[in-house]
Amino acid sequence: MGTGNFTNIAALQAVYMMREFRVIVRFLSLLGWMIPAFGPAPVFSQCKPSGVAFCDGEDISYEVVFNWGPIWIKAGKVDFQTELAGFKGKPCWCLTSTGKTVPSIEFLFKVRDTYKTWIDTSTYHTIEFQRYIYESGYQLQNTSWFDYRNRLIISNTKRNEAPLVTDTLRMRGCSFDMLASCFYVRSMNFDTLAPNQSFPINIAIDDSIYTISVNLLGREIIETADGNHYACLKFVATMVAGTVFEEDQEAFIWVSDDRNHIPVYIESKIIVGSVKAFLTTAKGLKYPLALILQKK
Numbered sequence: 001m002g003t004g005n006f007t008n009i010a011a012l013q014a015v016y017m018m019r020e021f022r023v024i025v026r027f028l029s030l031l032g033w034m035i036p037a038f039g040p041a042p043v044f045s046q047c048k049p050s051g052v053a054f055c056d057g058e059d060i061s062y063e064v065v066f067n068w069g070p071i072w073i074k075a076g077k078v079d080f081q082t083e084l085a086g087f088k089g090k091p092c093w094c095l096t097s098t099g100k101t102v103p104s105i106e107f108l109f110k111v112r113d114t115y116k117t118w119i120d121t122s123t124y125h126t127i128e129f130q131r132y133i134y135e136s137g138y139q140l141q142n143t144s145w146f147d148y149r150n151r152l153i154i155s156n157t158k159r160n161e162a163p164l165v166t167d168t169l170r171m172r173g174c175s176f177d178m179l180a181s182c183f184y185v186r187s188m189n190f191d192t193l194a195p196n197q198s199f200p201i202n203i204a205i206d207d208s209i210y211t212i213s214v215n216l217l218g219r220e221i222i223e224t225a226d227g228n229h230y231a232c233l234k235f236v237a238t239m240v241a242g243t244v245f246e247e248d249q250e251a252f253i254w255v256s257d258d259r260n261h262i263p264v265y266i267e268s269k270i271i272v273g274s275v276k277a278f279l280t281t282a283k284g285l286k287y288p289l290a291l292i293l294q295k296k
Contacts, residue, residue, distance in 0.1 A: 058283075059284055082094070094116070126144075129144070148171075175204055196216065224280075228294050237250070237251050237252075250269070
């Protein structure tokens with residue numbers, strides 16, 4: 001194969017990879033790909049966790065890569081931060097997630113995504129959720145407010161130069177914002193899960209509420225890119241098609257089999273190769289991480 005042909009193929013794979021990078025960022029920022037409860041969807045009164053698996057000062061990072069046979073290309077980074085903060089007169093969990101591409105590939109595709117939510121610490125009710133998306137010229141700004149008394153979500157969304165659009169969504173069972181769903185699930189008791197059991201979760205995204213299906217596949221030991229080994233629960237999540245996902249997307253997620261329940265490794269297949277996200281740092285965790293072998 002000539003050098004020119006190889007270069008063209010590599011460039012084509014890079015384009016595919018960058019399209020799927022958006023999906024990985026969203027999978028990581030939608031860590032509610034998991035379950036709102038274990039079994040049928042819970043009633044509204046059950047939507048508050050009995051405790052939380054996270055704490056003030058938690059800081060978790062992931063590296064996103066494209067893999068095609070022997071070819072590995074670093075694509076980007078996703079970070080999560082947790083802090084206790086006052087917001088609109090209430091003590092809140094302030095949860096933030098950011099995703100961005102690395103400079104070396106931004107001539108092909110540039111991503112700058114930010115998700116942020118404020119959750120009342122006493123009720124686990126979202127007060128306000130914000131989402132800002134920049135993807136090579138495409139921009140989206142969304143702010144959502146959750147009215148639990150009337151079971152409504154008010155959502156303002158602006159795309160590029162289009163006018164601001166306001167939507168009113170009616171909550172379905174336990175309806176979460178994109179980050180609150182993640183941190184709610186992390187606080188659940190995974191010991192009650194049965195292999196091959198499927199679960200739904202309802203997540204408000206912009207002008208719609210999406211239902212995501214998740215299936216527990218079992219337990220595995222996973223090795224990350226840095227050579228560390230973790231005891232994990234393995235899930236497969238199917239994302240529905242819509243304004244966020246161009247078609248049904250499937251990802252495999254390995255979650256630490258401990259009381260933190262943080263994703264350790266995520267993999268999403270694409271046309272050629274796959275996009276993968278590896279846990280790189282986990283600071284300020286509330287509980288010891290299920291690390292069974294650390295590379296020296």
